[in-house]
Amino acid sequence: xxxxxxxxxxxxxxxxxxxxxxxxxxxxxxxxxxxxxxxxxxxxxxxxxxxxxxxxxxxxxxxxxxxxxxxxxxxxxxxxxxxxxxxxxxxxxxxxxxxxxxxxxxxxxxxxxxxxxxxxxxxxxxxxxxxxxxxxxxxxxxxxxxxxxxxxxxxxxxxxxxxxxxxxxxxxxxxxxxxxxxxxxxxxxxxxxxxxxxxxxxxxxxxxxxxxxxxxxxxxxxxxxxxxxxxxxxxxxxxxxxxxxxxxxxxxxxxxxxxxxxxxxxxxxxxxxxxxxxxxxxxxxxxxxxxxxxxxxxxxxxxxxx
Numbered sequence: 001x002x003x004x005x006x007x008x009x010x011x012x013x014x015x016x017x018x019x020x021x022x023x024x025x026x027x028x029x030x031x032x033x034x035x036x037x038x039x040x041x042x043x044x045x046x047x048x049x050x051x052x053x054x055x056x057x058x059x060x061x062x063x064x065x066x067x068x069x070x071x072x073x074x075x076x077x078x079x080x081x082x083x084x085x086x087x088x089x090x091x092x093x094x095x096x097x098x099x100x101x102x103x104x105x106x107x108x109x110x111x112x113x114x115x116x117x118x119x120x121x122x123x124x125x126x127x128x129x130x131x132x133x134x135x136x137x138x139x140x141x142x143x144x145x146x147x148x149x150x151x152x153x154x155x156x157x158x159x160x161x162x163x164x165x166x167x168x169x170x171x172x173x174x175x176x177x178x179x180x181x182x183x184x185x186x187x188x189x190x191x192x193x194x195x196x197x198x199x200x201x202x203x204x205x206x207x208x209x210x211x212x213x214x215x216x217x218x219x220x221x222x223x224x225x226x227x228x229x230x231x232x233x234x235x236x237x238x239x240x241x242x243x244x245x246x247x248x249x250x251x252x253x254x255x256x257x258x259x260x261x262x263x264x265x266x267x268x269x270x271x272x273x274x275x276x277x278x279x280x281x282x283x284x285x286x287x288x289x290x291x292x293x294x295x296x297x298x299x300x301x302x303x304x305x306x
Contacts (some may be wrong), residue, residue, distance in 0.1 A: 025199050029304070030297035032272065037296075038146075038243040045210045047296065048243040048279055050092075054082045056240070057091030060098055060221070069095060069233050076237045076269070080281040092119035093215045093240045101220035103140050108218075109136040114196035115128045115149045117218060134246070141223035142232065142259045143246065144239045147197060147214035158205045210288075215240050227259070231267040238273055242280055275303035 037047050054077045058066040061239050073093065074084035085091075098104040108115055109132060116132075197214050217236055224232040235256050238244065250257045254270045266273075279299035283292060 026113060029275075029300040030293060032276065033174075033256075033293050033297045033300065035248045035253070036242070036244050036255070036257065036276065037248055037293070038245045039171045040210055040288065045288045046283070046285050046292050047280060047288075048146070048210045048212050050077075050082055050241070051211045052083060053085055053089075054241075055085030055089035056093045056094040056095065058097065060096055062203045064231065065097075068229065069236070072230070072233045073237045073240055076234075076241060076277070079274075080241065082241075082281075092213060093217070095217045095219060095236055095240075097219045097221055099221050101141075101143065101218045101223075105143060105218055106136050116145055117197045117214065138246075140246065141220050142235055142239065143218050144244070146212060146243055148243065149211045149213065159160050212243060223260075228267060231256075231259055234267075234269045238269060238277070241277055271304055272300075275300045278303050 012138070040048065042048070049092065054074070056070045056073045057076075058069050061069065077084050096104065116135075135143060161225050217240055219236065244257070248257060251261060254266060254272045256266045256269050256273050258264050258266055276296070279296045279302075282299055283296045
């Protein structure tokens with residue numbers, strides 16, 4: 001969706017002095033931020049992030065694997081200053097582990113759009129049809145859908161809308177039917193452990209607010225079967241904690257987002273990933289556009305250098 005700016009990075013290859021190298025660090029992280037961050041529709045808004053609490057739920061996994069996933073994402077969330085929910089909390093991050101993610105996401109779009117916050121009664125302001133079609137039809141090992149107060153490629157609540165989430169997370173995370181957590185036969189119409197996502201309320205908020213309120217992540221069990229669970233779980237953690245552009249080109253960067261490339265270089269969250277998440281959650285919230293991109297990139301560079 002966006003074209004990365006490589007000019008400064010390429011020019012730096014031929015400069016070997018310490019000052020020159022120092023000057024190229026920020027542009028490199030700036031390119032990373034520009035690639036991975038899903039840009040808000042309004043240039044005045046900051047990048048989306050969770051503001052306070054995060055509660056993870058999972059369906060389609062065994063109880064043990066679901067708890068491992070919940071705990072892994074929650075640990076990452078705590079590291080950036082979020083408060084993971086206690087057992088029984090209402091999930092605002094729901095992960096579906098599906099035997100056929102392509103079929104399941106099409107079923108969700110066709111039959112259970114309420115899981116995406118879509119309502120025919122006007123309860124939600126939705127993103128364009130293009131984003132919905134991409135979620136349903138672009139085959140990926142992991143795909144995601146966000147609900148935010150503002151954000152391209154995500155459904156949007158009305159300004160200040162409160163989200164009514166019935167899904168239970170943490171100790172109720174595993175919701176696979178049948179024999180010890182088998183994912184066989186799980187479908188959009190009978191996904192246990194998660195209910196509709198509904199918007200309501202009109203409480204006003206500042207124009208610069210951009211808060212993630214819900215994320216749905218669908219993992220294709222077949223396409224992660226040969227990976228260490230910790231690897232794809234870290235990938236899920238990355239896309240759950242930050243609003244990531246699914247079309248990002250990240251091959252030149254050291255990131256877990258390359259996990260499904262032809263020659264993956266990372267099987268866990270990298271120092272770049274960790275630096276980006278921490279920078280995102282420490283960045284100023286009173287500006288958007290280029291100023292915030294620069295702020296996140298600067299903080300990211302500082303985190304990497306330490």
